[in-house]
């Protein structure tokens with residue numbers, strides 16, 4: 628009987644320490660969430676141009692636009708003039724041509740960063 632109590636107590640103590648305290652980090656469980664999205668240092672040259680470069684320049688750079696029958700979106704002035712069209716296109720909103728053409732949505736982080744750049748006054752920084 629004494630043995631039984633001791634072994635039950637041992638099991639209980641074991642469970643208490645190793646099972647009841649359950650620590651998980653969100654970053655470890657969902658690596659996709661932890662890839663940080665820099666929403667504080669959003670600039671034209673450092674953020675917007677790389678987004679366009681990665682997703683759009685294949686058809687919208689100064690060199691590729693003409694042959695793809697598109698508008699160039701490489702220079703600040705071109706992007707500024709089309710900012711609202713770009714926003715509608717990358718969010719796939721109704722009545723906008725969804726971009727990238729024949730592709731899925733670009734990263735949510737990139738869409739948010741573009742939004743932030745527009746809200747902060749579309750600076751040429």
Ligand code: HEC
Pocket residue numbers: 679682683684685686687695696697698709712713716717723724726727728729733
């Ligand atoms: C595979 C080629 C291709 C890629 C990549 C592409 N586009 Fe386009 N884009 C086009 C073509 C072709 C048109 C003109 C026909 C149309 O509007 O669908 C166009 C038109 C546009 C327009 C004008 C639409 C309007 O309402 O006047 C905008 C803005 C635009 N694209 C933004 C983007 C952005 C931003 C990206 C990157 C996230 C992108 N595109 C990626 C081919 C592309």
